[in-house]
Amino acid sequence: MSALLEVSGVSVSFDGFRAINNLSFSIGPAELRAVIGPNGAGKTTFMDIVTGKTRPDQGEILWGDRSRSLLKLNEAQIARAGIGRKFQRPTVFEDQSVADNLTLALKANRNPFAVLGWRPSNASEARVVELAAELGLADQIDRKAGELSHGQKQWLEIGMLLAQEPRLLLVDEPAAGMTLAEREQTTALLCRLAQTRAVVVVEHDMDFVRRLNCKVTVLHQGSVLAEGSLDRVTRNPDVIDVYLGR
Structure with missing residues (x-):
């Protein structure tokens, strides 16, 4: 499977510091992957590069x-190509309802004239209800987002x-x-x-992983240190030395 x-x-450097160092990483079209590593390992920079926020000095991303x-591609083109990124702190429209937040996010023509004339259709309303159910928020759909718990946000x-409708989700902690x-x-x-798309989870919490x-995938000093099951990588002497032993 490709x-x-x-x-x-x-690779990418900032003021002489090499944040990503000859990094090679791949993920399949329907796969769940956890990325771990100590602070400064390059986890955030890796996501910045994939989403177009940071340009590498060398290498290729296909x-x-x-x-x-x-x-x-620029950041907006990468997002439209199917790569979505969720940052650690939730950023939702707190004064809007759950339904309105989801409606605003629906994939649609973003041409200014199309946006001005846009009205919810039966299909878009059904999609919002479907999304809310998938998220476990069906009974919260009319509540303001600001009233939700941290987890619900x-x-x-x-x-x-x-x-x-992303094909890859990057999710931070x-x-x-x-x-x-x-x-x-x-x-x-x-x-x-992850049954229908690729999901990459950057996480510090080993119990959650x-x-x-x-x-x-374990990152250290901007490159892959180890890869495999959690049991396998946590038995790796190098991983124990640079990450777990701290």
Whole structure:
């Protein structure tokens, strides 16, 4: 099976500091992957590069069935190509309802005239209801987003990304600040999403990573230190030395 995303030999430096060092990483079209590593390992910079926020000094990033270069696209074009990113802190429209947040995020023509004349259709309303149910927010659909719990806001933001129909989701520390019940529901949601798209979860919480039960990539000093199951990588002497032993 060919990779959906292929990062090959990518490096980037900031003021002489090499944040990403000859990084190679690939993920399949329907796969869940956890990315772990110590602070400064390059996890955030890796996501910045994939989403077009940061340009690498060297290397290539190929995307999709036709292996097109992401380096030729800007951030908006990369998002439209099917890569969605969720940051650690949820950013939702707090004064708007759950339904309105999801409606605003639906994939649609963003031409200014099309936006001015846009009205919800039966199909768009049905999609919003479907998304809310998928997120476990069906009974919250008319509530203002600002009234939701921290975990529910995280799910809503994931739903806003899903409304764009991405093929790859990059999710940064989704379990942070969640209750145990919310963490369990988040695990189930991410595992379910990865059945139909690629999901990359950057996480520090080893218990949460274990719950995901997926392949793990360990980054250190901007490159891949180890890869495999969580049990395999946590037995790796190098991983123990640079990450787990601290």
